[in-house]
Amino acid sequence: MTTAIADPVLEVHDLTVTYRQKPALWDIDFGIPQGVLVGVVGPNGAGKSTLIKAIMDLVPTASGYANCFGQSLDEVRQRVSYVPQRESVDWDFPASALDVVLMGRYGKRGLFRRLSNRDRRVARECLRTVGLEAFADRQIAQLSGGQQQRVFLARALAQEADLYLMDEPFAGVDAATERTTLELLGELRDQGKTIVVVHHDLQTAAEYFDWIVLLNTRLVAYGPKAEVFTPELLQETYGGSLTLLANVSELARKQNLPVRE
Amino acid sequence: MIGSDAFWIVLTGALVAVASGLLGSFLLLRRMALIGDAISHAVLPGIVLAFLFSGNLHSLPTVLGAAAVGLLSTIGIEALHRRGGLPGDASMGLVFTFLFAVGVIGVSSLGGNADLDQECVLYGELAFIGFEERLLGMPTSTTILLANLLLVLGVLGVGYRGLFLTTFDAGYAAAIGISTAFWHYLLMGLVSVTTVVSFEAVGAILVVAFLIGPAAIGHLLTDKLPWLLTWAAVSGVFASLGGYALAALLDANVAGAMTAVLGFEFLLAFLFGPYGWSTWRRRRPQTGLEKLRPLGAPVKP
Ligand SMILES: Nc1ncnc2c1ncn2[C@@H]1O[C@H](COP(=O)(O)OP(=O)(O)O)[C@@H](O)[C@H]1O
Ligand SMILES: [Mg+2]
Numbered sequence: 001m002t003t004a005i006a007d008p009v010l011e012v013h014d015l016t017v018t019y020r021q022k023p024a025l026w027d028i029d030f031g032i033p034q035g036v037l038v039g040v041v042g043p044n045g046a047g048k049s050t051l052i053k054a055i056m057d058l059v060p061t062a063s064g065y066a067n068c069f070g071q072s073l074d075e076v077r078q079r080v081s082y083v084p085q086r087e088s089v090d091w092d093f094p095a096s097a098l099d100v101v102l103m104g105r106y107g108k109r110g111l112f113r114r115l116s117n118r119d120r121r122v123a124r125e126c127l128r129t130v131g132l133e134a135f136a137d138r139q140i141a142q143l144s145g146g147q148q149q150r151v152f153l154a155r156a157l158a159q160e161a162d163l164y165l166m167d168e169p170f171a172g173v174d175a176a177t178e179r180t181t182l183e184l185l186g187e188l189r190d191q192g193k194t195i196v197v198v199h200h201d202l203q204t205a206a207e208y209f210d211w212i213v214l215l216n217t218r219l220v221a222y223g224p225k226a227e228v229f230t231p232e233l234l235q236e237t238y239g240g241s242l243t244l245l246a247n248v249s250e251l252a253r254k255q256n257l258p259v260r261e
Numbered sequence: 262m263i264g265s266d267a268f269w270i271v272l273t274g275a276l277v278a279v280a281s282g283l284l285g286s287f288l289l290l291r292r293m294a295l296i297g298d299a300i301s302h303a304v305l306p307g308i309v310l311a312f313l314f315s316g317n318l319h320s321l322p323t324v325l326g327a328a329a330v331g332l333l334s335t336i337g338i339e340a341l342h343r344r345g346g347l348p349g350d351a352s353m354g355l356v357f358t359f360l361f362a363v364g365v366i367g368v369s370s371l372g373g374n375a376d377l378d379q380e381c382v383l384y385g386e387l388a389f390i391g392f393e394e395r396l397l398g399m400p401t402s403t404t405i406l407l408a409n410l411l412l413v414l415g416v417l418g419v420g421y422r423g424l425f426l427t428t429f430d431a432g433y434a435a436a437i438g439i440s441t442a443f444w445h446y447l448l449m450g451l452v453s454v455t456t457v458v459s460f461e462a463v464g465a466i467l468v469v470a471f472l473i474g475p476a477a478i479g480h481l482l483t484d485k486l487p488w489l490l491t492w493a494a495v496s497g498v499f500a501s502l503g504g505y506a507l508a509a510l511l512d513a514n515v516a517g518a519m520t521a522v523l524g525f526e527f528l529l530a531f532l533f534g535p536y537g538w539s540t541w542r543r544r545r546p547q548t549g550l551e552k553l554r555p556l557g558a559p560v561k562p
Binding site: 020053056057058074077080082084088089090093094095096099100103106107111112139141142155159 | 290292346419420422423425426428429430432433435436437438439480483484485486488489
């Protein structure tokens with residue numbers, strides 16, 4: 001189930017991550033070409049967040065590495081934008097939406113140089129893109145969960161990157177946010193950007209993404225969704241939950257995807 | 262000279278309160294309020310050691326040596342937690358009580374030494390600040406605390422964005438290549454230095470109140486960081502003024518009275534502040550779960 005990728009934008013090689021001797025990711029190997037929208041799918045605790053964090057160099061790796069644009073992350077950080085899980089920060093923090101989006105400019109500007117007018121313009125532009133221009137000066141504690149998620153998206157956009165790694169941007173958001181986010185991801189893809197999205201909802205995964213990475217500590221499969229979104233592979237990813245299996249065949253049928261024997 | 266004594270006491274108390282209030286605001290936001298407690302106890306053996314070497318509490322080596330012990334204690338706490346696998350609160354409790362005990366042994370065995378006795382170490386001697394030798398025209402402690410406040414203001418001014426970002430979202434900060442460890446230990450270093458230079462004025466125990474109190478008050482009054490810092494500083498200055506008045510009235514320990522006033526200010530802020538008691542329910546995060554019907558509860562028609 002591996003596809004050889006020429007000139008991958010993201011390449012993960014032999015990656016193993018352990019938390020206190022317990023593997024969270026085991027020997028992961030895959031590549032992602034430019035200009036695709038990729039869903040990373042797997043059950044809870046499958047190591048999806050860990051995969052993103054390992055690519056971003058945020059957790060120590062036991063072996064292996066990840067490359068972006070054929071270089072180590074340190075060489076190309078400006079071109080890689082990371083959207084952490086929304087729950088990873090305290091939204092009671094005394095900051096405004098604009099404050100948070102401006103953080104997306106810190107990487108370019110450095111911490112000690114003043115932010116320019118262009119930085120502020122870009123930040124406001126990004127807030128508009130996610131439909132929050134009216135909320136720029138609103139304190140983030142007063143935003144809804146979906147709006148907070150969109151603030152995170154706007155911050156990632158403000159970085160003007162080429163590769164986006166997003167951890168569960170669809171988790172617990174309202175319908176408006178889900179629609180905005182999806183449209184935005186499509187536009188980014190059409191501009192030639194590469195987007196990797198951790199997603200836990202099987203129902204929508206095949207609909208939203210071009211490519212799928214199936215993960216459960218080990219890499220189960222990756223590739224164009226038509227090749228990967230099959231009952232067998234989904235079963236291998238999710239294990240033997242009966243109700244789920246019933247759903248899986250149905251899902252595959254609904255998506256008009258090939259059901260292989 | 263009573264009037265000028267009062268002036269030095271209030272000024273010195275305010276210098277302690279403002280510096281620790283500003284640093285405490287960041288500690289509070291990082292959910293590390295108790296690390297201030299840990300550091301303030303851990304510096305004690307450093308102070309004793311440095312005192313033994315230099316025979317003087319006011320020398321730069323004393324301050325830096327003691328602050329270094331404070332900083333080392335935070336590194337030790339991290340290491341026990343990260344590498345030793347001990348829960349964070351346990352490793353903190355272990356490290357600081359141990360170091361404090363070493364310090365207490367040191368102080369008590371130095372016994373009758375006039376410059377370093379238990380009373381002064383635990384409760385401070387703000388009341389006698391006016392009798393200190395002058396340095397640059399002010400009592401030595403006051404001058405040192407002023408220099409410390411300028412240092413804190415300078416670092417916070419230059420490093421505001423770094424602290425802001427690494428406090429709010431350390432993961433994103435690391436992802437764009439910022440060293441979160443640098444900013445963590447920079448803050449810990451400032452807290453250590455501030456604790457060391459403050460302990461003589463307000464004592465090792467009450468400095469914790471100054472690290473947490475003004476910041477907590479600020480938190481109840483605003484949801485903007487610049488204003489939080491401002492309110493922390495203002496409430497610190499008021500605590501110093503009010504504490505002096507209270508101490509004069511009751512003929513009590515000045516630092517203790519300042520802490521009591523700080524507690525009173527906190528109560529007022531909690532009862533009447535825009536982010537205090539009145540909004541406590543509203544500010545709780547909405548998870549959506551509260552709308553769910555409890556298991557077994559009847560379905561409403
Ligand atoms: N910081 C951590 N310390 C110890 N174990 C962790 C840590 N983070 C994640 N894990 C464990 O690693 C596994 C993978 O976690 P994660 O990557 O968050 O999964 P997912 O995002 O797919 O739900 C889980 O078993 C989780 O409990
Ligand atoms: Mg996750």
